[in-house]
Amino acid sequence: MKVENLSTRDKKHLWHPLTQHKLNKPQLPIVKAKDALLFDEEGNEYIDGIASWYTVMYGHGNQYIISAMTKQMQKLDFVMFSGLTHEPAIELSEKLMEILPQNQAKLFFNDNGSTAIEAAIKMALQYFHNNGEKRDTLIAFEDGFHGDTFGAMSASGLSSYNGPFEDFLLKVVRIPTPQVDNIGEVKKMLAQILKENSCAAFVFEPLVQGAAGMKFHSATGLDELIGVCHENKVLCIADEIMTGFGKTGKDFASDNLVNKPDIMCLSKALTAGMFPLSITSCSQEVYNRFLSDEVHKGFFHAHTFSAHPIGCVAAIAGIELLNSPDVLKRRTYIEKAHTAFASKIESHIKVEQVRVMGIILAIDLQIKMERYGNLRDELYNFFLQGGVLLRPLGNTIYVLPPYVITNAQLQKIYDAITEALDTF
Numbered sequence: 001m002k003v004e005n006l007s008t009r010d011k012k013h014l015w016h017p018l019t020q021h022k023l024n025k026p027q028l029p030i031v032k033a034k035d036a037l038l039f040d041e042e043g044n045e046y047i048d049g050i051a052s053w054y055t056v057m058y059g060h061g062n063q064y065i066i067s068a069m070t071k072q073m074q075k076l077d078f079v080m081f082s083g084l085t086h087e088p089a090i091e092l093s094e095k096l097m098e099i100l101p102q103n104q105a106k107l108f109f110n111d112n113g114s115t116a117i118e119a120a121i122k123m124a125l126q127y128f129h130n131n132g133e134k135r136d137t138l139i140a141f142e143d144g145f146h147g148d149t150f151g152a153m154s155a156s157g158l159s160s161y162n163g164p165f166e167d168f169l170l171k172v173v174r175i176p177t178p179q180v181d182n183i184g185e186v187k188k189m190l191a192q193i194l195k196e197n198s199c200a201a202f203v204f205e206p207l208v209q210g211a212a213g214m215k216f217h218s219a220t221g222l223d224e225l226i227g228v229c230h231e232n233k234v235l236c237i238a239d240e241i242m243t244g245f246g247k248t249g250k251d252f253a254s255d256n257l258v259n260k261p262d263i264m265c266l267s268k269a270l271t272a273g274m275f276p277l278s279i280t281s282c283s284q285e286v287y288n289r290f291l292s293d294e295v296h297k298g299f300f301h302a303h304t305f306s307a308h309p310i311g312c313v314a315a316i317a318g319i320e321l322l323n324s325p326d327v328l329k330r331r332t333y334i335e336k337a338h339t340a341f342a343s344k345i346e347s348h349i350k351v352e353q354v355r356v357m358g359i360i361l362a363i364d365l366q367i368k369m370e371r372y373g374n375l376r377d378e379l380y381n382f383f384l385q386g387g388v389l390l391r392p393l394g395n396t397i398y399v400l401p402p403y404v405i406t407n408a409q410l411q412k413i414y415d416a417i418t419e420a421l422d423t424f
């Protein structure tokens with residue numbers, strides 16, 4: 001009997017996300033991963049240049065994290081988190097409080113990024129409801145991305161994902177991101193929106209809009225917008241699902257702000273890519289609004305796998321690594337290397353703009369590409385054939401490598417990009 005390869009078997013019953021199966025090439029089966037490398041069935045290796053969607057920051061197969069998870073599995077695999085509690089969740093809360101902005105006081109667990117946003121939005125709406133106020137509008141940035149469930153999708157402004165569902169979304173009003181030259185204008189728009197609507201919350205990706213193409217905005221500008229929201233008693237929700245855990249140089253992008261968000265959403269690198277888990281954290285003031293002698297003023301929202309112990313210990317181990325001397329050294333090195341490479345290619349004829357923040361490098365190409373168009377796919381395959389996994393977002397090539405990537409691997413990514421610039 002002929003043994004079929006994984007690609008052939010994949011095609012029989014599997015439906016992949018963000019994929020038009022009639023047009024896309026077969027999916028690439030990965031059989032093994034270690035540190036910054038992925039290996040396919042034939043033994044070819046690929047450098048994971050985007051840390052598997054910004055998650056595996058301490059590398060694939062990290063022994064320190066695996067050993068913490070293995071021990072936990074032997075001791076307590078899983079229990080419900082309603083009526084019961086456990087040490088991994090408690091210890092994680094203590095560890096996170098040490099690094100989160102000072103005003104964060106309580107953690108609510110979910111199981112992925114979208115559900116963290118969903119919980120944050122529901123928290124904000126109920127925060128006002130519990131006070132007898134009906135506030136029905138959210139404020140969000142143009143081109144933001146917050147996930148694919150209905151609340152999260154409503155807050156997201158990327159139409160390539162929302163198209164068929166637009167009639168079914170929550171009420172959201174959008175503002176442009178604040179850049180050095182438009183802060184006054186955006187503040188005016190925000191003030192007008194606040195006057196004309198009953199706004200509950202402002203949802204934003206702080207400093208970097210990931211899915212939009214690693215677009216940056218002004219920290220000062222965002223700070224001022226949060227200030228205006230706070231003057232109007234509107235809750236501010238920082239979506240740090242991508243930016244959290246060191247990506248922008250600081251532990252959290254919100255560390256660059258004077259005005260702190262009331263609610264924060266964490267996932268992705270939270271568990272170092274080892275387990276699906278997310279957290280919606282909030283200030284004491286938000287939490288207090290749910291305390292009452294009336295049962296239903298509590299937050300009646302739950303996911304079965306809330307605070308899964310295996311995910312919690314992965315998160316604890318990840319936080320321990322985040323600011324360890326070895327990882328700190330790599331974080332500094334990567335930022336320096338990105339900066340040097342950026343200045344080398346910024347005047348290349350094919351380059352429109354290059355930007356670096358922390359370990360994020362983004363290059364906008366002059367050539368226009370559709371988000372899921374042919375040319376973009378050619379570029380994706382060009383990198384793959386060169387042994388590098390990068391996922392261009394339209395005409396933006398970005399690198400967001402695991403902290404453990406070696407100097408040589410990083411250089412190989414830069415070389416592949418340089419070659420792409422000369423080819424496309």
Ligand SMILES: *Cc1c(COP(=O)(O)O)cnc(C)c1O
Pocket residue numbers: 112113114115117145146147148205210211239240241242243267268
């Ligand atoms: C990935 C991401 C999400 C959604 O998280 P999922 O786990 O994919 O649901 C939300 N916001 C941002 C900024 C993200 O990068």
